Structure formats: structure tokens, C-alpha cells
Amino acid sequence: MRTFCFHESSCVRVVLSAAAAIMQIGILIFVPDAALAHGERNQEPFLRMRTAHFYDVKWSTNETPVNGEIVVTGKFRLFPIWPVNLPLPEAAFLGNGTPGPVLARTESYINGVPAIQSTKLELNRDYEFKTVLKGRVPGHHHVHPMINVMGAGPLLGPGNWLTVTGNESDFKLSIKTLSGETIDNLETWGLGRVFFWHGLWVAIAIVWLVWWLRRPLLLPRFRALTEKGGDRSQLVTSTDRLFGAGLLVATILIVFFGFQATDTAYPRTVPLQGSRATVEPLPEVPEQVKVAVNKSNYDVPGRSLRMNVTLTNNGSSSAQLGELLTSNQRFINHEVSQAMATVDPNYPKELLPPNGLKVSDSRPLKPGETKTVDIEAADAAWETERLSSLINDPDNTLGGLLFFYDEHGKRTISNVSGPMVPVFTDPDNRTAENPTGGAG
Amino acid sequence: MSITITHSAKSAAEDRTQPLGNFKLAAGVTLAVLALMVFWRIFQQVYAWSAGLDSTEPAFDAAWMTLLKVELSVIPLLWVVTWAYLWFTRDRNLGALKPREELRRYFNLVLFNFVYAFCVWFATSFFAEQDASWHQVVVRDTSFTPSHIVLFYGTMPLYVLFGVGSFLYAMTRLPKFATQISIPFVLAVVGPFLILPNLGYNEWGHAFFLMEEVFSYPLHWGFVVMGWSVLALGGLLIQIAMHMLEVIGRLSQEDQASVATQR
Amino acid sequence: MQGGTSVRLYGLEWPKESARISRVFDLLVAAILFLAVSGAFHLHYMLTAGDWDMWIDWKDRQWWVTLTPIMAITFPAALQYVFWTKFRLPIAATFAVVCLLFGQWINRYFGFHLWSYFPMSEVIPALLIPGALVLDVALLLTGNFLFTAMSGAFAFALLFYPTNWFWLAPYRLPVEVMGQLVSVGDYISYAFTRTALPEYIRLIERGTLRTFGGHSAIIASFFSAFVSILMYLAWWHIGMLLARVVTTPNALKHFMGLTDKDEPAEAAQKAIDGTSLQGRSVAAE
Numbered sequence: 001m002r003t004f005c006f007h008e009s010s011c012v013r014v015v016l017s018a019a020a021a022i023m024q025i026g027i028l029i030f031v032p033d034a035a036l037a038h039g040e041r042n043q044e045p046f047l048r049m050r051t052a053h054f055y056d057v058k059w060s061t062n063e064t065p066v067n068g069e070i071v072v073t074g075k076f077r078l079f080p081i082w083p084v085n086l087p088l089p090e091a092a093f094l095g096n097g098t099p100g101p102v103l104a105r106t107e108s109y110i111n112g113v114p115a116i117q118s119t120k121l122e123l124n125r126d127y128e129f130k131t132v133l134k135g136r137v138p139g140h141h142h143v144h145p146m147i148n149v150m151g152a153g154p155l156l157g158p159g160n161w162l163t164v165t166g167n168e169s170d171f172k173l174s175i176k177t178l179s180g181e182t183i184d185n186l187e188t189w190g191l192g193r194v195f196f197w198h199g200l201w202v203a204i205a206i207v208w209l210v211w212w213l214r215r216p217l218l219l220p221r222f223r224a225l226t227e228k229g230g231d232r233s234q235l236v237t238s239t240d241r242l243f244g245a246g247l248l249v250a251t252i253l254i255v256f257f258g259f260q261a262t263d264t265a266y267p268r269t270v271p272l273q274g275s276r277a278t279v280e281p282l283p284e285v286p287e288q289v290k291v292a293v294n295k296s297n298y299d300v301p302g303r304s305l306r307m308n309v310t311l312t313n314n315g316s317s318s319a320q321l322g323e324l325l326t327s328n329q330r331f332i333n334h335e336v337s338q339a340m341a342t343v344d345p346n347y348p349k350e351l352l353p354p355n356g357l358k359v360s361d362s363r364p365l366k367p368g369e370t371k372t373v374d375i376e377a378a379d380a381a382w383e384t385e386r387l388s389s390l391i392n393d394p395d396n397t398l399g400g401l402l403f404f405y406d407e408h409g410k411r412t413i414s415n416v417s418g419p420m421v422p423v424f425t426d427p428d429n430r431t432a433e434n435p436t437g438g439a440g
Numbered sequence: 441m442s443i444t445i446t447h448s449a450k451s452a453a454e455d456r457t458q459p460l461g462n463f464k465l466a467a468g469v470t471l472a473v474l475a476l477m478v479f480w481r482i483f484q485q486v487y488a489w490s491a492g493l494d495s496t497e498p499a500f501d502a503a504w505m506t507l508l509k510v511e512l513s514v515i516p517l518l519w520v521v522t523w524a525y526l527w528f529t530r531d532r533n534l535g536a537l538k539p540r541e542e543l544r545r546y547f548n549l550v551l552f553n554f555v556y557a558f559c560v561w562f563a564t565s566f567f568a569e570q571d572a573s574w575h576q577v578v579v580r581d582t583s584f585t586p587s588h589i590v591l592f593y594g595t596m597p598l599y600v601l602f603g604v605g606s607f608l609y610a611m612t613r614l615p616k617f618a619t620q621i622s623i624p625f626v627l628a629v630v631g632p633f634l635i636l637p638n639l640g641y642n643e644w645g646h647a648f649f650l651m652e653e654v655f656s657y658p659l660h661w662g663f664v665v666m667g668w669s670v671l672a673l674g675g676l677l678i679q680i681a682m683h684m685l686e687v688i689g690r691l692s693q694e695d696q697a698s699v700a701t702q703r
Numbered sequence: 704m705q706g707g708t709s710v711r712l713y714g715l716e717w718p719k720e721s722a723r724i725s726r727v728f729d730l731l732v733a734a735i736l737f738l739a740v741s742g743a744f745h746l747h748y749m750l751t752a753g754d755w756d757m758w759i760d761w762k763d764r765q766w767w768v769t770l771t772p773i774m775a776i777t778f779p780a781a782l783q784y785v786f787w788t789k790f791r792l793p794i795a796a797t798f799a800v801v802c803l804l805f806g807q808w809i810n811r812y813f814g815f816h817l818w819s820y821f822p823m824s825e826v827i828p829a830l831l832i833p834g835a836l837v838l839d840v841a842l843l844l845t846g847n848f849l850f851t852a853m854s855g856a857f858a859f860a861l862l863f864y865p866t867n868w869f870w871l872a873p874y875r876l877p878v879e880v881m882g883q884l885v886s887v888g889d890y891i892s893y894a895f896t897r898t899a900l901p902e903y904i905r906l907i908e909r910g911t912l913r914t915f916g917g918h919s920a921i922i923a924s925f926f927s928a929f930v931s932i933l934m935y936l937a938w939w940h941i942g943m944l945l946a947r948v949v950t951t952p953n954a955l956k957h958f959m960g961l962t963d964k965d966e967p968a969e970a971a972q973k974a975i976d977g978t979s980l981q982g983r984s985v986a987a988e
Contacts, residue, residue, distance in 0.1 A: 042495065194823075223713075240843065255833050258869050265872070276903075561741055565746065656751055688725075
């Protein structure tokens, strides 16, 4: 396991006994698995809020032995109000946001199309993905589904903690080639040949170097070249030339026959495959509820996003606002049971703000009805996930998805986006550190 | 402060018992540098995974920012102390320098350059390429990521210590380097040093328009050009070779004269 | 010189002690050069052709084959100038690529494998030694940088692909993954994922007009060989430039407390300009 045990008493002992600077570092040895992400919080909020929105993400299990499988499935939508400074997803790749290759990816699909190659994706369309991961390095790993977009970089889905147990040395990734070879483990495949050829050429190079280095080297040679009386013929003798010529011939012969022998040993090879996959998006579903943002504020002391929106139900069934999804945070309206039912027990708790989504009027929106409501998403996540830094960004337009449910539990999705205005002060003296206000 | 090196009145014969250069000190410093490099690498192995994946975490702050602060305070302090020592203990009577002592100082200079090259290798080879692997582990991070904190703010300031130190050693203790500034020596020291300011260009590019970590991007070529200046060590080698041959020549003349006198 | 107290090296008398001193100097400088060349060449190489060198799924028949020799012939050429013209040593290219390979293997194991969990099969460096040997021998036999460029630099690039095919071929065997045809190398890098180098970012052969019977590696090798000749010529002269002994008067001299009497003896000073060792004339290049 690559994580560390937590023993409070040991921790205290270490803290007390170590010098001040060392203490600070020493503590870490006893820190349990802190919720360490891997860099995603440094992505600017507009990038996280207005690019790829992942939803319905499920992990088949949170724990697997080495060589065991974890299947990650879900969907993502590429947000239509795409940041202007990012290139469009002309080339995208279904990535795997892991802390290094701690899990091996054996399969991946976008809408059923193998995702071993990159593909073009479309904005405002939905895609279904599936990734099969195989446990490799034991430990407790934070893993995200991810879309890499050329020029925009990695766009992360929700991260979950996956545990791999067992021994790393047991890991194997086998495959049979189309030319008939059985590869026992891709981690070590071909290495014998690599070591032999690299070793052989290094040995030959060393012979060549030692041939020259064994003689008096720098000052005597320099002096012989620059001073009268120096015998240049001794610097490079005819034996040297003969040896060099022999080496030249041997080198060319080894390369030539080595190449021939390799070609004979591996007659059927293919170049690296660089084509692009073609992936059709999921069928377009008309947006049932039109969302117009009248006003949106981020309340800095209260750590909450407040929006005043006008909702228009253009569909034939009712619609009840159940969830706001932005930057992988799922603010769920606790008053809507259909929305609550969508929460998978394996879903990471840190991505489900406990207060959820407060809606001033949660009653279903009837077909054809238009209603203006206030919605509020309040949670410390705005600070801990560094989403509130939107107020420091050159682009402060926020974005997210609103999920609506009809009486039968059928879901429709609407995009929500609008400029965000921060509120820095309030009459209750609340602060970001003390969101409830009052003394202390 | 004024510390002056004086030349002992030892005879040539006595001088011969002295070692050729301060090999013990060089070996000690090399081992100390090696120990530091090993420490950095172990620190990375342990804390990069447990505390280095997310720079917004308190654990990151405790381990990595602490290391960064220590590096950025201790190494510049070493600069000041070492360079000041070399400056203030300079030889103020270079005209009276005996050939054997001069030769010994040339060996010290070569040893100084050895330690410099030792640090340069760890920075520009060992920790530099390792950075490419770490960028494939984190999704995206700040300038202060475990590989950068060791590479840019640890190993590079450390080689600057020895690069400038060796230059100052030559300038303050060897007559030919004291009277004439060696341009290849300047290049071999200043070029690698400029990799540090070039970091500004690198981070500027990564902050504003390069989201993926391709090592061969032109954004990184500033480092490359600065690295070429290490080739100027060739010019320095030629210069030292010329100087040493001249000193060896004087030394053998002096020895011959000494033998003739004894007869 | 007294008999028995001196040795004759390359036609010149050396006091035995001086010969011993020069051997110590040899060893120290060899160590310095090994470290410095390994560091500087590796930095140059990793930041100009490193992505192809680092990853098994970047080693394509077009860009890898084209760029690697062009970027790798630089330091060998510059060092050949110094090693050959100043010391008559035809080992610079071999020395440089061995230094490079040393840094790479150390790194791939300690950095990529032990630290970042990439399997060794994903991160094997390219082999440049045969081409470097031929480059060195070309200089040894021709003694001329122009002929070396025309023959050795050309061969340096031409030999690159066949040299590496020895070990690379097993990674180009075809496999079927999810109903797709890919090479073993493609699959290795797909399986052991990189977060910041997705598939699309690989600069690899994506398909061309087929000439030379469809062997794109041969076309790439010939083009690379042509540019390598030019690079060799350019870098030979960069080596010449950086190996020049140029000095400028120390403006701080008086500030340092030095006076004119501290000037080195005239004979000694002349050595800088290429004169006088034991009274004999020196023709420094």
C-alpha cells in the first residue's frame, strides 16, 4: 500500500520531538489519505464550469485486487457556452485522470465506439462513455474520467477514491498478437531484446573509448599538437586507423544483418496507428425547460451561489427542478425525490454538497408554464474547490446543467449560464470563514 | 574584513609532499551534494504521492512549500557565504605565486568544476527529464509542483553556487584568471544560470496558452539554448590546458635550477 | 632532462612527475566532461526530440526518424571539433551519445519507472551508438570535417532506424484491441495512461503519399541524413566558437587589490596567446 497509517499518539510524539521545520514535514507521514486531488483545482473555474459536464457517472466497485476490474460508466455534455479562449473540440480523447498509471486501462468507449484513437466532438451534445480499468499499483487512488481536448487540456469528471489491494508484482496485462505471439505481460514485453541490443552497443562503444582513453590523453596530446617536436603520427597511428576501419565495417555489418534478422523474426509489423475515430453524439433531446438567468450572485461571505431564473416548460409533461450540476458538484434539491433517487451510493460524498439546492418554489412546472424562481447553492465547496475564484478570473461567466424531472421520474437537462456578480459584504457580518455570522 | 593568503617560504622539495589539490575537500563536498540529491529524490518518492498531488491542500503546503522555503532561504545564504569567503580570502599577492602552488590551485579549480558539473548533471539530466514523467501524473498544476520544487528551486540554485564559486576561485587565486576574464568560463557559468530567469518564460507560456505538456514545444527551447553554453567548458578546458602546460614548464625549469644549485 | 626522470610522450619529453600530473588531470577532466556532456546534451535532446524518445507510441516512421538524428548530431559535431582539433581524439560522437544514453537510462528507471509507475517497456530510449561510431571513424579516416559531414553525418542518420529496429520490432507487432488494429506500442501507452499527453497530441506519421515502395522510414532517413549534414557543419562551427579561448581584461583587477606587479610573468602570460613552454614555441590553434 502506498498510503500511511494514522496513529495519533505516534504523530504527537513525532511532533513533540522534532525540530520546528522538520515537525511540519514529519506530521505528514502520519496523515491518512487526505482528499488529495491532482491539480484540477488549479484549473480556472470558468474552465471547469463551461466545458465538459459529466453526469450519471458510476463505478462498478470502489475496491479491487491487483488485476481486478473497475468499470466506470457515465455521460458527458460539452457545454455550448464554451470559453472563448479555448479551441473547439476538433480533437478529443477519453482520458483517465489517475495519479500515474496506477490502474491500467484495457478498454474505453465513447457511444460504443472504441476510444483508443482521438475523435471530434460536438458542443451541446451528449456522449456516453465506458472505461475498463485494471488494478495495478496497490493503494488508495483518486481517479477521474476525463476528456482531453486539443489546446484545452484535460477536462475532468468527478473524482472517486478507488482502492487497489494485493501485490504490484502480481500484475499482468497479457495479449495475443495477430501474428501469433503470446505476450505474457506488456510491462516487460520485449525488454530482453532491448537490454541485449543496448548492452551490446554500449559494450562496443566502451571498447572504442577505452582504445583511446588508455593512452596519455589531454595535456600530452594537446602539447604534441601545439608544440614543435610533437609527433602527430603517434597521436593517430596506422593501427588506430586499421582498428577504426574494422570497427566501421563491423558496425555496418551488425546493423545490416541485425536488421535483416529482426525483419525475419518479426515479418508482420504495423506502424503506430494514428487515425481518428468517428463518434456520433447521442440523439439530440430538445431542451424541455428553457432557462433564462435574470441575475446571479456569488455571496462571498455566505459561500453560496444565488440565481434568479425564469423557467419556461415547453414540453408536454411537468418538470420539477431537481439538481444543479457544475464543476462536478451536484447540488441536489432534497425536495425532489426523483432527484434524490439518482444518487449512487458509491458516488463520492465530497461531490454532493449536503445542503443541496434550495429552490424558492419547487412545485412542478406545468406544461407551458413560465415561472421565476430563486435558487441557491450554498456550500463550502465553493471555497475548497476554489470555484469562488471565479471572481478573480477574466471570464466570470458561470455555467452548469439543470436537471428537471417529470412525475414519472423522466429527466430532461437544460443548460444554465450567465455572468456572476460577487457580493462581498452583508449586513449579518458573515465572512467566508464564519458563514453563519455572529460573534466568533 | 580582510583575510590575506600569504605564501609560505617552503622549498620546492617540501612543496612536493603537499597533495596535488584539495581532493579531500572536493570528495567531501561531492558526497554532501550526493547526499542532498538522494535526500531530494527520497523526499519526492515519499511526499510527491502522499502530499504533492494537489497544491491547494494543507498537506502540500506543509511538505512542499516548506521544502521550497528552506531551499530558497538556505541556498542563497550559501551563495553569500561561499562567494564572500572566496572574495575576502583572495590572494592579494598573486605576483609572488610559486608554480607548484599555482598548479595546485589549477587542480583545485578543476575539482571545483567537477563539483559544478556533478550538480549540473543532476539538474539538467536527472531531475529535468524526471519532470516529464511527473507531468504525466498530475493533471495540471502550478509552477510549484514536486518536480519543479526540486529541479528549479533546488538543484539549479545549487549549481549556480558552484559555477559562480569556481569562477570566483579562479579570479581570486589564479593570476591569469585574475588579470583576464575568461569568456568561455563566463559562458559556462552564466548560461546555465540563465535557465533560472528563463523559467519566467516557461511559466508564462504554461499559464496562458499551453495546456498540455509536450517537452519538445518551442516554449522550452530557452532552456535548450542556455544548456548549449555548457559547451563553453571546452574553451575553458583548452585555456586551463594551456595554462597548466605553461605552469608545468616553469615548474620543471625551477626543479632543474634547484638540482643545479644543490650540485 | 636526466635519463630515467623523464618520459617521452608523442615525441616530447615529459618529466615523470609532470606526466603523472597530466594523467590525474586526464581523469578529472574525463569525469567532468562525462557529467557536463551528459547533462547538457540530455537537456538539449529531451527538449527538442524528447517526447519521441520517451514514449514507445511516439517512435513513428516519420517524425521520430527525421528529428532524432538531426537533434542528436549537434553535440557530437561540436565536441568533435574540440576533441579532434585540440587533442586528435576521434571519440567525441561516441562519448556524447554514451553520456546521453547513460542519463536517459538512469532517468527512465528512477524517474519514469520507480517514481511515476510507467513500465520500462513504455519508456525505452533510442539507440544512437552505431551512427556515432561511424561518425567518429569517418573523422578518424578523413581527418576533415567536410568529408565527415558528407559521409559520417549522412550515415549517422541513415543508420538510426535500422539500429533501433532491432529492439523496436516487437513493439510494432499487430494486436486487436476492441476490434481495432493497433501496434503493441500503441496499446502499451493506451493501457498505462499519461494525463497530459493524450493520443491526439502525438506528432506521428498520419499517412502520406507512398514512394520508395511505401517505406516511409527510408524517406524520413534520407531527409534526416541531408539535414544532419547541414546540422553537422553548423555545430562543428558552434563547437569552434565555444572552444575559442577569448579573454578580456578584468575591470575589477584594481578593485581586487591587484597591482601591475601581480601580473603573471611575461612568459606565462604569453602562453595564453600561444607561446612558450620550456622555451619552445607553441602554435596554439
